Amino acid sequence: MDLVPRRRFIHRTIPWRLREFSEFDESLALCREIGFTKIHVFPFSPRVGTPAASRGKQVDIKVKKDRSGRMLGLSTFLGKSNLENHAYRTCSVLWEKEVNKGFWMGLAENYIRIYCYSNANLRNSISPVKIKGLCRDGLISEII
Numbered sequence: 001m002d003l004v005p006r007r008r009f010i011h012r013t014i015p016w017r018l019r020e021f022s023e024f025d026e027s028l029a030l031c032r033e034i035g036f037t038k039i040h041v042f043p044f045s046p047r048v049g050t051p052a053a054s055r056g057k058q059v060d061i062k063v064k065k066d067r068s069g070r071m072l073g074l075s076t077f078l079g080k081s082n083l084e085n086h087a088y089r090t091c092s093v094l095w096e097k098e099v100n101k102g103f104w105m106g107l108a109e110n111y112i113r114i115y116c117y118s119n120a121n122l123r124n125s126i127s128p129v130k131i132k133g134l135c136r137d138g139l140i141s142e143i144i
């Protein structure tokens with residue numbers, strides 16, 4: 001598979017910089033352009049006794065929640081788009097565990113979560129699969 005998930009931490013907005021939209025929107029645009037497959041978002045919370053906590057005006061909680069929601073929305077969109085790009089391709093999967101009777105979960109070589117139905121014990125085996133579509137937090141496949 002030629003697409004590799006891209007995961008990075010973006011620590012961009014310094015709380016005392018209140019250019020309300022420009023820096024955050026630049027970060028949002030950068031994440032969209034790079035095409036991250038997953039974005040971890042955590043809002044800044046000041047800790048007593050730290051230099052950041054004693055800096056001037058902090059970003060309002062409503063602004064933090066709005067920004068977090070927008071970034072998480074982008075993360076969901078990019079993650080789903082990445083998975084959709086893998087539909088109908090083939091890859092090799094290392095099967096990890098049976099999540100339900102006859103329903104297996106494993107990882108492709110690019111760390112995308114893959115699922116399939118099989119009555120065989122697939123644990124710790126590698127199988128070639130054909131991707132059929134989206135499923136849960138990954139892709140549903142068929143062993144070929």
